[in-house]
Amino acid sequence: MDAIGFFFDNLLINPMLNIIVMLYSLLFSNFGLAIIVFTIIVRIVTLPLHVRQIKQMRAMSEMQPRMKQIQEIKDPGERSRAMQSMWREAGVNPLGCLGPLVIQMLVWVALFRVLIKSLGTNPDDLVGLAQRLYSWNPFSDVSIPLNPDFLWLDLAAPDPTNVVLPVLVGASTWLQQKMTMTPSADPRQAQTNKMMLWMMPIMLGFITLTFPSGLAVYWTVSNVAGVLIQYFITGDLGPLFTKDAPQAQPVLQAASEEESKENDSDGDGTGGPVRKNRRRSRRDGPERARRKPGRSRNRGPKPR
Amino acid sequence: MILFPRGLFPHALDRVISRLGLNRPRAPFPRPPIRAVHLALASLAVLVMLSVVGCTGRSLITWGESGGDGWTVTAVDDSRLYVVSRQGTVFALEGVSRDAIPRILWTHELAQYHGAFGTPAIGREHIYIGDKGDLEGLDGQLLALLKDREPTSGTIEGPGLLQDGEWSHAIEGGIVGAPVLTDDESLVLVASDNGDVYALSTTGSSRDRLVWSFSANGQVWSTPVISDNMVYVGSLDRNLYAISLDRELGSGDSRLIWKYETDGAVMGSPIVLDGPSGKMVVAGSVDRNVYALGASDGELIWSFAGDDWIWADPVADEEHIYVATMSGTVYALDRDGNRVWEATLEDGPPVVARPVVHGEDLVIATDEGKLFRLDTGNGQRIGGFHDLSGRVKASPSILGGNVFVGVEDNSVRGIDLEDWREAWNFSTKDR
Numbered sequence: 001m002d003a004i005g006f007f008f009d010n011l012l013i014n015p016m017l018n019i020i021v022m023l024y025s026l027l028f029s030n031f032g033l034a035i036i037v038f039t040i041i042v043r044i045v046t047l048p049l050h051v052r053q054i055k056q057m058r059a060m061s062e063m064q065p066r067m068k069q070i071q072e073i074k075d076p077g078e079r080s081r082a083m084q085s086m087w088r089e090a091g092v093n094p095l096g097c098l099g100p101l102v103i104q105m106l107v108w109v110a111l112f113r114v115l116i117k118s119l120g121t122n123p124d125d126l127v128g129l130a131q132r133l134y135s136w137n138p139f140s141d142v143s144i145p146l147n148p149d150f151l152w153l154d155l156a157a158p159d160p161t162n163v164v165l166p167v168l169v170g171a172s173t174w175l176q177q178k179m180t181m182t183p184s185a186d187p188r189q190a191q192t193n194k195m196m197l198w199m200m201p202i203m204l205g206f207i208t209l210t211f212p213s214g215l216a217v218y219w220t221v222s223n224v225a226g227v228l229i230q231y232f233i234t235g236d237l238g239p240l241f242t243k244d245a246p247q248a249q250p251v252l253q254a255a256s257e258e259e260s261k262e263n264d265s266d267g268d269g270t271g272g273p274v275r276k277n278r279r280r281s282r283r284d285g286p287e288r289a290r291r292k293p294g295r296s297r298n299r300g301p302k303p304r
Numbered sequence: 305m306i307l308f309p310r311g312l313f314p315h316a317l318d319r320v321i322s323r324l325g326l327n328r329p330r331a332p333f334p335r336p337p338i339r340a341v342h343l344a345l346a347s348l349a350v351l352v353m354l355s356v357v358g359c360t361g362r363s364l365i366t367w368g369e370s371g372g373d374g375w376t377v378t379a380v381d382d383s384r385l386y387v388v389s390r391q392g393t394v395f396a397l398e399g400v401s402r403d404a405i406p407r408i409l410w411t412h413e414l415a416q417y418h419g420a421f422g423t424p425a426i427g428r429e430h431i432y433i434g435d436k437g438d439l440e441g442l443d444g445q446l447l448a449l450l451k452d453r454e455p456t457s458g459t460i461e462g463p464g465l466l467q468d469g470e471w472s473h474a475i476e477g478g479i480v481g482a483p484v485l486t487d488d489e490s491l492v493l494v495a496s497d498n499g500d501v502y503a504l505s506t507t508g509s510s511r512d513r514l515v516w517s518f519s520a521n522g523q524v525w526s527t528p529v530i531s532d533n534m535v536y537v538g539s540l541d542r543n544l545y546a547i548s549l550d551r552e553l554g555s556g557d558s559r560l561i562w563k564y565e566t567d568g569a570v571m572g573s574p575i576v577l578d579g580p581s582g583k584m585v586v587a588g589s590v591d592r593n594v595y596a597l598g599a600s601d602g603e604l605i606w607s608f609a610g611d612d613w614i615w616a617d618p619v620a621d622e623e624h625i626y627v628a629t630m631s632g633t634v635y636a637l638d639r640d641g642n643r644v645w646e647a648t649l650e651d652g653p654p655v656v657a658r659p660v661v662h663g664e665d666l667v668i669a670t671d672e673g674k675l676f677r678l679d680t681g682n683g684q685r686i687g688g689f690h691d692l693s694g695r696v697k698a699s700p701s702i703l704g705g706n707v708f709v710g711v712e713d714n715s716v717r718g719i720d721l722e723d724w725r726e727a728w729n730f731s732t733k734d735r
Contacts, residue, residue: 121497122373122419122421122436122480123421123480123525123571123656123697124697126571127615127654127656127671127697130613130615130630130654131630131654135611135612135631141567141568141590141591141592141613142567142568142591144568144569144590144613145522145523145540145569
């Protein structure tokens with residue numbers, strides 16, 4: 001825990017605190033503007049990661065038909081190798097999409113602490129703040145104490161209206177998720193995506209009721225920036241106007257139909273061979289390999 | 305049966321599963337290696353953690369700073385030590401000199417107490433305690449307790465009731481600095497976190513309590529200082545104010561005699577002392593400077609640049625003015641603002657508590673819980689430092705050859721000034 005505390009203090013909270021205090025000084029002693037500009041800076045710094053994430057998601061989407069084919073490979077080793085090979089060829093790292101998310105969460109957690117540390121209203125808080133500000137920070141002396149007022153908000157306290165910021169956070173999170181949702185080949189996955197599309201905004205909106213409104217400002221601005229970045233990279237707002245599992249279903253359907261056509265030897269259009277394959281695939285598994293010779297699966301009772 | 309979550313690390317997991325023979329029957333595979341549900345669960349875990357932190361105001365991880373409202377504050381009169389604990393219990397102790405075992409005269413648990421930061425003011429009959437209030441908008445209060453109150457009232461079993469002759473007065477925004485009495489004890493002055501300075505009558509009914517008030521432009525954490533019918537107080541709005549104590553002037557801006565704007569918040573209290581050309585007011589600022597201003601006109605006489613924020617009140621003896629910074633540097637200045645000596649406390653701990661001068665000793669407690677003793681003549685350290693194992697922000701008090709320090713570990717330590725050893729340790733928590 002000490003290591004985590006050290007990491008957060010020295011690599012995240014203190015630098016962030018000093019940057020925000022500096023921005024506060026430069027932006028007319030307005031903490032709200034400081035948070036907004038800080039959010040934009042974070043978005044700019046993480047832009048390469050974000051762009052990479054979008055590209056990878058697109059590539060993953062385009063790989064869906066091939067992924068479906070690989071799913072039919074029975075041997076796990078071969079299947080994994082095929083999957084790896086596909087990712088390598090496409091230049092996709094499935095863990096790559098984690099980067100922006102992790103950074104986002106770290107910044108969020110750190111900002112939470114920064115708000116508590118910087119906008120405290122009693123002497124203890126200010127003593128703590130003094131120890132976190134770098135002595136060479138030329139803005140630290142003239143900025144203290146920081147004014148937490150921004151529009152109708154006290155940035156250190158929850159939104160007094162209990163409505164505006166929760167709705168903004170929820171709506172912008174929904175928008176951002178809708179724009180970036182990965183199409184899925186797996187219906188269960190698609191269902192999960194659909195659930196998350198609604199659950200996350202509702203939950204974030206709900207916890208905004210109890211969190212400092214500065215965090216809600218950060219979250220809203222960050223989401224809006226994310227949507228704009230997405231728009232400028234992909235050039236369309238398509239995902240916003242499609243149903244819940246964007247692109248995935250048509251692609252999969254097309255892939256299935258293609259497969260069906262290829263395998264439909266009797267020409268009845270029912271995809272019979274695919275079903276045949278499925279039956280065979282069950283028999284071809286390791287279970288079959290271990291089956292005793294001469295015994296079929298539908299044999300009668302075990303010999304005693 | 306699937307015994308392991310699948311998909312996160314397909315190769316490694318498959319190898320392990322195959323080796324252990326756990327791979328029958330198989331779930332449909334492969335799936336996208338990082339599934340939205342994993343991300344969602346991770347996000348949920350973090351958000352739940354943050355929700356707990358946000359809702360309770362408590363940290364799940366120790367971040368290196370102790371919380372809690374208020375400090376353990378001490379005050380003394382001729383023979384007694386008064387302690388206000390962080391839990392809101394007031395102790396009156398007698399016989400605290402040297403190695404004597406202190407006797408508790410009375411205790412009183414304060415009702416609706418949220419924390420005291422300033423040293424209580426001790427009058428002839430009353431002790432005045434300022435309460436900060438809380439962030440939820442509850443007002444702070446000024447409490448006047450009898451020094452010789454009935455010992456039975458107000459125990460640890462529950463908040464005590466005020467006795468005859470005691471009173472309280474709600475202060476909007478709460479009190480951070482200490483209350484201060486006029487010489488005749490007819491008025492007690494307190495400054496509020498809302499930026500108001502109040503003069504309250506110590507006598508009469510509660511309706512007539514407020515005599516006058518004055519509003520600064522920002523929070524006031526400084527203890528007002530009274531000298532020659534003037535009140536000097538610093539504000540977080542960067543100004544040092546001089547206001548009139550005159551009862552006849554009423555409330556408002558008409559009280560303002562002068563104000564001097566520094567480049568940083570003025571946290572601590574000023575001191576008033578004789579300067580080269582009459583009385584001067586000396587105050588430190590977060591802009592790292594010490595300012596000496598003419599007491600009557602607020603004209604700058606001199607300023608001295610320190611190495612860090614100056615929060616602790618300056619103190620003075622016949623020769624020097626002593627100033628400690630948040631970097632743990634102590635300066636001794638002469639009355640013309642020239643540096644006489646400079647000392648650095650070990651590891652540069654921040655100094656928030658007002659130092660105390662005792663004879664030729666300058667005793668300084670740091671926020672990191674160390675107690676130092678310096679020679680006022682040359683700044684040399686006398687003896688080692690005491691590690692008080694808790695933060696110290698409240699000003700120490702001196703009585704009977706001991707210096708008493710309220711520590712944030714809910715104790716008061718008594719250090720014998722003669723042989724510089726810890727002679728006394730009083731826990732305020734389990735009583």
